[in-house]
Amino acid sequence: DGWLNVLLLLMFAYGGFEAALIPMGEAKDPRRDAPFALLVGLGAVAVAYVLVQVTVLATLTDPAANDRPLAASARMMMGESGAVLMTVAAMLSVYGWTSGGMLNIPRLTMAMADRGDLPKVLGRIHPRYHTPYVSIVGVAVAIFLLSLQGSLLQNISLATVSRMITYGLVCATVLTFRRWDLSRPGAVGEARFRAPAGQTLAILGIVVSLVLVVRMNLREVVSLGAVVTVAAIHWAVVRGHAGRAAAAIVLLIGMAAPALAQQRVSEPGRYEGWSAPQYDGWQRTAQYLTMDDGVRIAIDVIRPTRGGALHGDPLPVVWTHSRYHRASMVDGRLTTILDWSPSIRRLLQHGYIVAAADTRGGGASFGTQQAFFMPRESRDAFEITEWLASQPWSDGRIGMFGRSYLGITQYFAASEKPPHLKAIFPEMAVFDFYEFIYPGGIYRLDFMTKWQQLTSQLDRSARFDWGRRQLGPAAPMDGDSGSAWLAAAIAEHGGSGDIQGYFASVPFRNSFNATLGAQLHLERSPSSRLGEIQASGVAVYHLAGWFDMFPRDATLWFRNLTNPQKLIIGPWYHGQTNGFDLGAEQHRWFDYWLKGVDNGIMREPPVHYFVMTTGQEAAGGDDSPDGIWAASATWPPRATAARWFFGGGASGSVGSANDGVLARTAPVTAAADRYVIDFSTTTGTANRWTNGYGGGLGYPDMTTNEAKALTWTSAPLNADLTVVGHPIARVWVTANAPDTDVFVYLSEVDAAGRSHYVTEGALRASRRTSHAAPYQTFGLPWRRHFPEDVRPLAGEAVELAIDLHPTARVFPRGSRIRVTVAGADRDNTFSPMLVTEPTLTVHRSPARPSGIELPVAASPQP
Missing domain, CATH: 2.60.120.260 (Galactose-binding domain-like)
Known part of the structure; x- marks a missing residue:
């Protein structure tokens, strides 16, 4: 799929070399000069493009992540002045290309108007400048409208598909038209012009055109179909074929009805028509990764399957760094991150690999936990991310997901700036730990006590009931030695210490804990990594709930980061996103950042929030209040x-x-x-x-x-x-x-x-x-x-x-x-x-x- 999409874009880039045929009527020997002009023109363009690509790849580590790779490459070679020079050259090139189009295309519409194929008004000539001014304005308006209704890549794809349809039709007509005897209308004889392998090349051109045209998405089918059908109706009317016009209208309705019924939707909580599920199952492997300090980290990798067969092409990977067991054995049954975060199943079905790792000192990982969010834990996230990117089944584009602790680890992972981490989706994650543990200076005793009980149970791989869910015992690694390794890891966890005691001993933001040798609030709060997270450039989607612990924190993240980002706040508690399709939103986000699908998510207002009109408890514990979703360019909105x-x-x-x-x-x-x-x-x-x-x-x-x-x-x-x-x-x-x-x-x-x-x-x-x-x-x-x-x-x-x-x-x-x-x-x-x-x-x-x-x-x- 990726190669076909690239070929479609290359057809646009190389388009134009066929213009060498236009002056062939003035050539001395068209049979010799036409092929020569085509091949030399195409070859010169190919050499220039290859040199540009080689230069960019040699100077930039990740050119695809740069929206101005030519300027960035020139900056690497010639400094800031080189970047400016390249930018000016690109602008002049675009100006020249656009000016050429504005000179040529209106002449075509003017000629069609003169023949009666378009409205006569398009053929009007300016009395002073002697130019088809109505056609020029009309073409300019059409180009402007196209630029508004789609991105550059979408319009390139549409233009290339149009070109390929035309090219395929020309190739098809060559097989017949080249045999016509123009001196005797209707007569067919031997070909008057023979090209080496001409028939084979024409057939090959038809096949290539058909292969690339099938890359059209629904939007392109509707756009092209509408244009072609409207043109057919117009032609039939002006030629006096009312019956054909009526047939074309029926054809247009027939095309539009299913297209409208299946139109694509991309909005918060809804994502339809952009892709179909490609996979119907998955395969899980569990193994250890050895960090650079020798500690072994447990990780599950879940890869999609179709009909029992693993995916073939490398795929993007989304993963989570969990304190609460990447996988558990519940009454003898394996539960994985897909049970804990069921929304992620949708990503598997649509061509993503999912991974989950236990933090060191937790689950089946080795090591110990010292309070939480140790600096070493963040380094582990860096190594795990880069390991995932290096695997043959990975395409190198990595994202992260998860809630609460699993959301906070994403901010810390981004702060380590792993080169292949492109986007994260942290849900209900803290900003400043002191303000949560000591709100206004008052110790949150109940939470810290209960969380200590939870984590100590999990570190011993004992069963723990989390609301309606059960955690633990931890699932072992694959293989005959898995249980033995798990027992050895759990034995190491005994040195993790008393989390509640650690934080009860540090009542001030700058308090120092002698046992850990750290100022826990200043060193372990993710807000301390703001600069590093911004420098990472990682795209961030913050999710929070009005009845969660961290709605203020989510707004502070949004206010203080300059990364590409979005913020959504719903009427939820910590364990909820009811009434909202979280899987669809994650799919939208990761499609945009990991697959390059321009689904419009970053053109929406960046803030999406729910305005409640009833009390949460009015509808019952698991139900959300009534209300309305609203959007804003800023937080807080104008008030x-x-x-x-x-x-x-x-x-x-x-x-x-x-x-x-x-x-x-x-x-x-x-x-x-x-x-x-x-x-x-x-x-x-x-x-x-x-x-x-x-x-x-x-x-x-x-x-x-x-x-x-x-x-x-x-x-x-x-x-x-x-x-x-x-x-x-x-x-x-x-x-x-x-x-x-x-x-x-x-x-x-x-x-x-x-x-x-x-x-x-x-x-x-x-x-x-x-x-x-x-x-x-x-x-x-x-x-x-x-x-x-x-x-x-x-x-x-x-x-x-x-x-x-x-x-x-x-x-x-x-x-x-x-x-x-x-x-x-x-x-x-x-x-x-x-x-x-x-x-x-x-x-x-x-x-x-x-x-x-x-x-x-x-x-x-x-």
Whole structure:
């Protein structure tokens, strides 16, 4: 397939040498001069092209990945001035080619108009310049429209197919026309001009044309068919053959109907008509790769089969670097990455190889894990990528996929800049580990404890139930020694250490863990590799969910990388992408970057996000909210900050400690709301945080939790209110303790009084000092969290600026907006009780106006 596509492009590149036949009527000996001119012209072009290709291949390591290979090659040989010279030369060449076409083609349309084959208007001559100006303008408009409706490669393919159809027809007519006796109309005799092997060459030309024409895709078939049919209708009409015109119209409808029924679709979550499944099965092999430090890494390679036979041509490879077993034995049955990530099966069917490797110290790999994301692990990813690219069954174009840990490893792999890694598809992956493990300086105890339990079980190759799925024991390598090797690898895992203990010992961003000899937050956060990832040039598709742990992280990745990239955020928890065809989107992405299919994915707005119109829990735990997908060129989309203030009075909507009112007007008198912190306050054990380690999902009615805290609730809205972006709470507080944790929740209260969780943020009051961030943060507050930044409370009121995780939510007409402030989240974080009866006071006065800023956007459109 690849060779045929290349031949199709070469036909365009070499097209034009046949123009040597045009002046043959003026040659002294056309029989001798015509073949000579054709062969010399073609030979000269071939020599020039070969020299150019050899030069480019000798100077560039990966010319196919460069959109200006000639300029890049000239830069390598002659410096920047050479690149400029080559660029100017290319522009002049294009100008000359275009100018020549604009001189020649309108003459053809003018001549056809004079003969009555085209509308007479195309034959008009300009009274002053004596040029067919209507034809010139018409041809220019046609060329412009063609350039708009397809890429350069698509139009080259269409032009070449048109040329091959013409060439094939000419070859077919030669077999008959060369025998006609023009002096006697209708008579056929011996050929008047004999060329050596002329009949054989004509037949060969027909065969070659047919082979290349079958490379037409649906778009080209429709375009050419429509043009030919419309031309036939026009010819039949102008020649007075009404019956033939009617037949041509029927033919056009017959061609268009199936074409329209099978038209190609490429849009987020939909990918149809671009290719058909080529394979119906797969073959898995499991083996060890030895890294350059001697550690053996377990890897599965899954290659597609058709009718039981392995693929023949080398194919692109997509792989994942897993902490959670590349393959397991579940009740004696083998489960692989295809069971863990079923969307990837689609790639196998469409001509991709899939691979999965255990990280060192995990699964069947040897070595140990020291906390997580060791620098050595990233180096392993580099070596695995390049090994995959070097295999005879691989075409050298490598991509990566995976979620959570398997998403984070992709960013680290890209930071190592493996030459053959072209594109990654990280799903729900962290940006800054400190902000996740210590949000606002508050330790996320539950997650770290449960994740420690999970990984320690997996490292011992013990069974672990992850939600509805089972992990472990790890599957051994192929061969009789596989079980023995697995036992030896598991024995090494015993030195992996206490992950929860490691991170509990580093409460500050720059804390140093003596056991590991590392500043874990600064060295193990993928955000520390921003520069390296950008330098890699790897294309990145970030996927996140509004109810996942990392929606803010995904937006920060998108904001801070300059790589080719896309961002999608759906109404999902960590284990979900329901209501969206993830396999189709991965297929679109990797087809573009690994197979060169111009399916339009990079011409779409780079941000695709779901605007929710119902609470997640309203439809049940596994269902997504109702809503609308929207697109934007930027994140966040254009929005207006709307300030809502904490006020007094009683909203009458909840029995909380104060039941305050959320108002659009600022307070005019000084007041405050005070409550004794209830440490049983919790968002529960089925939420965005617990689902990250395989726990439940689906927030309950938040009213019970809110009744233990301070709340401010708006009056029922008189119109829909769409919030898209990052809400920021600004809360003035005092406390009777030297420190206090503050949790802020945004919820929607429906007409029945049920409170639907929307988003949240948190901050330890002593960590309130903001600093300039080392990366872009959309203007959100950022804290350094060094020991010297701690400012204990001393009785005075202080303002806490707390950004909440981003959201896209419509608060419908008749619903209420509620903001809740609590002092604990018992089941998810650790908040110490520093005094016997800790009291939190929230101030609301003209000088200290507590409230929340909501990014209000235009109503979403379908």
